[in-house]
Amino acid sequence: GEDVEQSLFLSVREGDSSVINCTYTDSSSTYLYWYKQEPGAGLQLLTYIFSNMDMKQDQRLTVLLNKKDKHLSLRIADTQTGDSAIYFCAEDLTGGGNKLTFGTGTQLKVEL
Amino acid sequence: EAQVTQNPRYLITVTGKKLTVTCSQNMNHEYMSWYRQDPGLGLRQIYYSMNVEVTDKGDVPEGYKVSRKEKRNFPLILESPSPNQTSLYFCASSSAGTGSIFQQYFGPGTRLTVT
Numbered sequence A: 001g002e003d004v005e006q007s008l009f010l011s012v013r014e015g016d017s018s019v020i021n022c023t024y025t026d027s028s029s030t031y032l033y034w035y036k037q038e039p040g041a042g043l044q045l046l047t048y049i050f051s052n053m054d055m056k057q058d059q060r061l062t063v064l065l066n067k068k069d070k071h072l073s074l075r076i077a078d079t080q081t082g083d084s085a086i087y088f089c090a091e092d093l094t095g096g097g098n099k100l101t102f103g104t105g106t107q108l109k110v111e112l
Numbered sequence B: 001e002a003q004v005t006q007n008p009r010y011l012i013t014v015t016g017k018k019l020t021v022t023c024s025q026n027m028n029h030e031y032m033s034w035y036r037q038d039p040g041l042g043l044r045q046i047y048y049s050m051n052v053e054v055t056d057k058g059d060v061p062e063g064y065k066v067s068r069k070e071k072r073n074f075p076l077i078l079e080s081p082s083p084n085q086t087s088l089y090f091c092a093s094s095s096a097g098t099g100s101i102f103q104q105y106f107g108p109g110t111r112l113t114v115t
Helices: none
Strands: A009-013 A018-023 A031-037 A043-050 A055-058 A061-066 A071-076 A085-092 A100-102 A106-111 B004-007 B010-013 B019-025 B031-038 B042-051 B054-057 B076-078 B087-094 B110-114
Touching: A009 A018, A018 A085, A018 A106, A031 A061, A043 A055, A043 A061, A043 A071, A071 A085, A100 B042, B004 B087, B010 B019, B019 B031, B019 B087, B019 B110
Parallel strands: A009 A106, B010 B110
Antiparallel strands: A018 A071, A031 A043, A031 A085, A055 A061, A061 A071, A085 A100, A085 A106, B004 B019, B019 B076, B031 B042, B031 B087, B042 B054, B087 B110
């Protein structure tokens, strides 16, 4: 199947690290993506990782990829209230850019 | 400003009354797509278009139609809406090609309620 799975909710305290996990199903995915959806808005690309990489760091964001287990994670360091949003992982199954399969989304709530 | 626009943003309608949700992008993107977002299900692709006059079904096309007569516009048509089409709809566009990062630009969403 093509299910991409995520836990639905995550709650953290401001200043802590957040880790959002994703399990995907197709090991041939070329790129894997993290999108962020703020309340009342569309999705925005947050970061991505190419399938031949294990890790990618971008300021407060760290993406880890375990191809053997088909596991993708997004770590947000020093989580802020502005990070409260829904986070979607997505895989590009075709490699041709015509189909992204999104996960169910993880709602991150940052508490003071 | 580069953007994807959708209209209307909110719509309440009755079963069986045909409606169209418009989508327009100003980035000269070849690729456009429609998704619906439902709680616990994430985003599911309805239809996509690789270019003008080229459209194809996504994962949940039943009950929807699309057309791509111009590059910038990709309207979503519900000929006979039903309550199970109550959802949040997103249009997206991209210029990605084979082997490239696939960055989709999303519209702000259209919340549709069918009673």
